[in-house]
Amino acid sequence: MMLRLLGSDMTTADLQTTVMMLAREVGRLTELLSPWVSLDEMCKRYEVTSKTLLAMERRGQIPYRVNGRWNRSELQQWEQHHPSLSAKS
Numbered sequence: 001m002m003l004r005l006l007g008s009d010m011t012t013a014d015l016q017t018t019v020m021m022l023a024r025e026v027g028r029l030t031e032l033l034s035p036w037v038s039l040d041e042m043c044k045r046y047e048v049t050s051k052t053l054l055a056m057e058r059r060g061q062i063p064y065r066v067n068g069r070w071n072r073s074e075l076q077q078w079e080q081h082h083p084s085l086s087a088k089s
Contacts, residue, residue, distance in 0.1 A: 036069040046085075061085055 010018070037045070042053055042062075056062045062085065063070060063078050079085065 035072050037072050037075055038069055042070060056085075 039050055039053070043050055046053070046056075046062075048056070053062070057064055061082075063074050
C-alpha cells in the first residue's frame with residue numbers, strides 16, 4: 001500500500017519507520033528538556049548499573065538524588081567541575 005505524504009510516495013513500512021524515528025527523537029528531546037534525570041538515563045549516561053550509581057553517589061562522585069532523580073542543571077555543573085566523571089555519551 002502506498003501513501004502520499006508531503007509530495008513523496010511512502011510505503012506503510014516507510015511510514016512506520018519514520019514514525020518510530022520521530023517517536024525516538026521526541027523521547028530524546030523530552031529527556032533533554034526535562035529538569036530531572038532518571039535512574040535509567042543516569043545508567044546510560046555513565047554506562048554503569050544502578051548499583052554502581054549508588055556506590056558513586058555514596059563516594060561523592062556524583063551529586064545526590066532528590067526524590068529518586070537528579071537535577072539536570074546541578075549534574076551538568078558537577079560534570080564541568082569534575083571532568084573525569086563526565087558523561088560517556
